Amino acid sequence: MSGALGFSFSAFDDSGYAGLRRVIDVSGDGPNNxxxxxxxxxxxxxxxxxxxxGLPILLKGSGGRGFMSIPNLDVYYEDCVIGGTGA
Numbered sequence: 001m002s003g004a005l006g007f008s009f010s011a012f013d014d015s016g017y018a019g020l021r022r023v024i025d026v027s028g029d030g031p032n033n034x035x036x037x038x039x040x041x042x043x044x045x046x047x048x049x050x051x052x053x054g055l056p057i058l059l060k061g062s063g064g065r066g067f068m069s070i071p072n073l074d075v076y077y078e079d080c081v082i083g084g085t086g087a
Contacts, residue, residue: 001032001081002041005052009045022048026081027055031070042083051084 008024024045032038042052054077070076 001026001028002036002038003034005038005041005045006036009048009050012050021051023051023053025053025055027057029057029059030073031076032080039080042081046083049084051087052082053087054078054081 004026005024009022012019012022035041045052056073056077058073
């Protein structure tokens with residue numbers, strides 16, 4: 001997830017467009033599983049004025065026993081992924 005945030009951030013400059021806001025929308029069914037801690041990357045992007053919205057995909061019936069399963073993925077997204085004014 002942290003890698004995707006970094007890639008998305010670089011795409012703002014590479015796009016050739018200048019928007020009024022820079023917003024990244026993230027959805028996923030698990031936590032960050034490689035690269036930098038997602039909070040480090042989120043904080044870096046937010047300090048650059050980026051807004052990061054997060055939509056956790058909660059899988060019913062997984063039983064919370066999967067390798068990367070987190071019982072409260074929605075809380076994880078709120079605490080670790082979402083950031084910026086208006087997110």
